[in-house]
Amino acid sequence: MIRMLLRVLGDEYAKPMRRTVALMTTTAVVEGLLYVLLVPVLRALFGSTPSDAWPWLIAFAASVAVYAVLRYTSDLSGMRVGTTMLRGMYHHLGEHLARLPIGWYNAGRVGEVSVMASRGLLAAMGVSAHLLGPFISACVTPLTIIVVVTAINLQLGLAALVAAPLVVAIQVWTARSMAANDAENTQRSNEASARVIEFLLAQPVLRAGGRSSERFSLLDDALQGVERSSRRQTLSVLPGAVGMTLTVQAVFTTLLVLGTYLALGGGIGVAEILTILVLAARSADPLLSLADISGKLRGARAELDRLDKVLRTEPLPEATRPVRPQQSDLEFDSVTFRHGDRVVLDGMSLSVPQGLRLAVVGPSGAGKSTLLQLLARFYDVDAGAVRVGGVDVRDIDPEVLMAQTAIVFQDVYLFDGTIEENVRLGRPDAGEAEVRAAATAARLDEVVERLPGGWATNVGEGGAQLSGGERQRVSIARALLKNAQVVLLDEVTSALDPANETAVHDGIERLMAGRTVVMVAHRMRTVQRADRVVFVSGGQVVEEGSHDELLRRGGRYADFWNISLSPVGSE
Numbered sequence: 001m002i003r004m005l006l007r008v009l010g011d012e013y014a015k016p017m018r019r020t021v022a023l024m025t026t027t028a029v030v031e032g033l034l035y036v037l038l039v040p041v042l043r044a045l046f047g048s049t050p051s052d053a054w055p056w057l058i059a060f061a062a063s064v065a066v067y068a069v070l071r072y073t074s075d076l077s078g079m080r081v082g083t084t085m086l087r088g089m090y091h092h093l094g095e096h097l098a099r100l101p102i103g104w105y106n107a108g109r110v111g112e113v114s115v116m117a118s119r120g121l122l123a124a125m126g127v128s129a130h131l132l133g134p135f136i137s138a139c140v141t142p143l144t145i146i147v148v149v150t151a152i153n154l155q156l157g158l159a160a161l162v163a164a165p166l167v168v169a170i171q172v173w174t175a176r177s178m179a180a181n182d183a184e185n186t187q188r189s190n191e192a193s194a195r196v197i198e199f200l201l202a203q204p205v206l207r208a209g210g211r212s213s214e215r216f217s218l219l220d221d222a223l224q225g226v227e228r229s230s231r232r233q234t235l236s237v238l239p240g241a242v243g244m245t246l247t248v249q250a251v252f253t254t255l256l257v258l259g260t261y262l263a264l265g266g267g268i269g270v271a272e273i274l275t276i277l278v279l280a281a282r283s284a285d286p287l288l289s290l291a292d293i294s295g296k297l298r299g300a301r302a303e304l305d306r307l308d309k310v311l312r313t314e315p316l317p318e319a320t321r322p323v324r325p326q327q328s329d330l331e332f333d334s335v336t337f338r339h340g341d342r343v344v345l346d347g348m349s350l351s352v353p354q355g356l357r358l359a360v361v362g363p364s365g366a367g368k369s370t371l372l373q374l375l376a377r378f379y380d381v382d383a384g385a386v387r388v389g390g391v392d393v394r395d396i397d398p399e400v401l402m403a404q405t406a407i408v409f410q411d412v413y414l415f416d417g418t419i420e421e422n423v424r425l426g427r428p429d430a431g432e433a434e435v436r437a438a439a440t441a442a443r444l445d446e447v448v449e450r451l452p453g454g455w456a457t458n459v460g461e462g463g464a465q466l467s468g469g470e471r472q473r474v475s476i477a478r479a480l481l482k483n484a485q486v487v488l489l490d491e492v493t494s495a496l497d498p499a500n501e502t503a504v505h506d507g508i509e510r511l512m513a514g515r516t517v518v519m520v521a522h523r524m525r526t527v528q529r530a531d532r533v534v535f536v537s538g539g540q541v542v543e544e545g546s547h548d549e550l551l552r553r554g555g556r557y558a559d560f561w562n563i564s565l566s567p568v569g570s571e
């Protein structure tokens, strides 16, 4: 477990962790040894001069004080290591996530990473802050006590020692029977969380379609699944807990009977027998809590496993000698790319000379968006090469590639901050005049004028305070501010009202001026602004030429527009 923690976090935490474990072990041993002092105390109390007990009582009190200080220090150390690790883990995870390919971030990841960053990291931190100390105490203190009992009386020590393999066997058996239920419970909880999120996000659609109750029953089923698996999980603990209680009781009774027998035969004194019984009673608590602590440790381990899996996901390889492209022409050279088993691009070749605009048209699912994503290196190709300025994108420093590429997608995500802060993301070191100029060029100034807080208006999480078209203008202003030589557009105007569409078209026109552009197009108006058009289908370019040429040719492209402009398919 600790090895796993250190692997996830890095070796810099090994030293404080080892120190904490040593401190916790010492504390547990001292706790066990402490009670040896009861023997002289009790001997004196049962002897002819009870006042002889005083020095031993003082020694006992001093030992208790030493134990209390040790306990405080080791708990504090565990807490400190836990919080330092938590900070370290956040940094480690944050840095790693920032290096992972953007293609890794599909919809499911958001839930997975957010659960990991909250529940997972807290559970992992809890290992050293809350679980390690009690776990070490539950294992080491009873063992120390057995050693002490053996030192006082060999027969009673051996009787107590018989319990050790029994306790281990019960632990292993309980852990096995709980493991399957733990996994099922985690899976059911994750499913239920996903259903809750789906149910909340889909409220507008569900209400419009009158399907709320239908989807609620799915959510209800998921929640009932959690209830059932939680019940099974609780029940799976019971045999182990009962077994452990019976074992502890049996050992206690054995020690009591054997101790009384030995005492009656004069083999052991009353002080010794009382001390042994106190020690036996003292071992009961940590032993009984062992099952609970082990369960929590297993839960934390499962969270760490998930974290470890993400941390072991390799970022896209970076070039050892990165090349900076001097031009902005684009090229797909026999590119093959798969999403899982599905071949999306199958040996595709195309090129875009510097400063020209290419429109990509094709049926849904043909791989148009994927083509843009490969140009921005969200993924690496499976075969062939994607080149910018004649340089393979894998040989370009990712930051340089990103600085050279402006991307405007249909779905724009804005951060919870002011409009100005959101535009500035395009180039954080831009001057105020440059930010305003970009905003004006994107016709964002019209939006800002209407807002009560002007430039300082907070856009809310995800840009919820703005309409789709207004968010789109922020995104275009960002791209304009970035002043990148390559512009990638993923049909940005298809869902806008006429006023916003005109404004966004104006902004896009300014953004495209003098730059190399690839635009995914679903609308004739967008395509007509391109210098060249490719029609993609089946993972390949099937037709290429200007809009008018392709229409005249009467092939797939012409069919595509004829269908989409027919009364049923028209916009």
Ligand SMILES: Nc1ncnc2c1ncn2[C@@H]1O[C@H](COP(=O)(O)OP(=O)(O)OP(=O)(O)O)[C@@H](O)[C@H]1O
Residues within 6 Å of the ligand: 106, 339, 340, 342, 344, 362, 363, 364, 365, 366, 367, 368, 369, 370, 371
């Ligand atoms: N993250 C992903 N994981 C698995 N498959 C994916 C992923 N993204 C896209 N695909 C699949 O790759 C294929 C191409 O998707 P892409 O989004 O590039 O198509 P498109 O031509 O842009 O479609 P549309 O016009 O409908 O947006 C589709 O079959 C899609 O299901």
